[in-house]
């Protein structure tokens with residue numbers, strides 16, 4: 001069975017969706033470790049409530065050691081607010097996934113939903129992609145469109161996109177585990 005390690009920095013709602021999908025039997029994977037670069041990340045408590053092992057580290061070499069110690073096959077970035085460096089990229093080539101709240105390659109980087117509103121697009125969405133050395137740039141695995149409504153605020157659009165994120169991230173990981181991506 002595919003062993004995943006999830007990296008977070010904050011509330012961890014995507015992580016929660018993935019752990020729920022595993023628990024419900026929708027996703028054939030085992031989460032062997034959740035690592036946060038922030039000791040006060042709310043997601044750490046959520047991970048513990050699912051019985052997941054957790055760790056906190058900001059040092060990429062140490063993070064690699066923890067992931068290897070937990071026999072991780074695939075790294076899942078879920079709101080991990082750090083650029084992944086060479087140490088992890090070299091050790092996990094094409095084995096790191098991320099989710100981004102836009103239809104890449106549009107609106108890379110921070111505040112993607114705000115960027116979409118500013119650009120006036122009528123459709124945005126979310127993307128699961130492989131991670132490479134550039135920000136939000138790797139090969140696209142799965143995308144889901146989300147309408148941008150006339151009365152949308154950054155908060156309302158973010159909420160609508162997040163609901164789709166929670167659906168497509170477990171799906172994309174399942175496709176990966178079946179060797180379909």
Ligand code: GRF
Pocket residue numbers: 010011012013014015078079080099100101162165
């Ligand atoms: C999500 O919008 C995700 O697309 C982006 O960061 C946010 C993380 O949210 N990469 P959460 O921590 O999963 O709730």
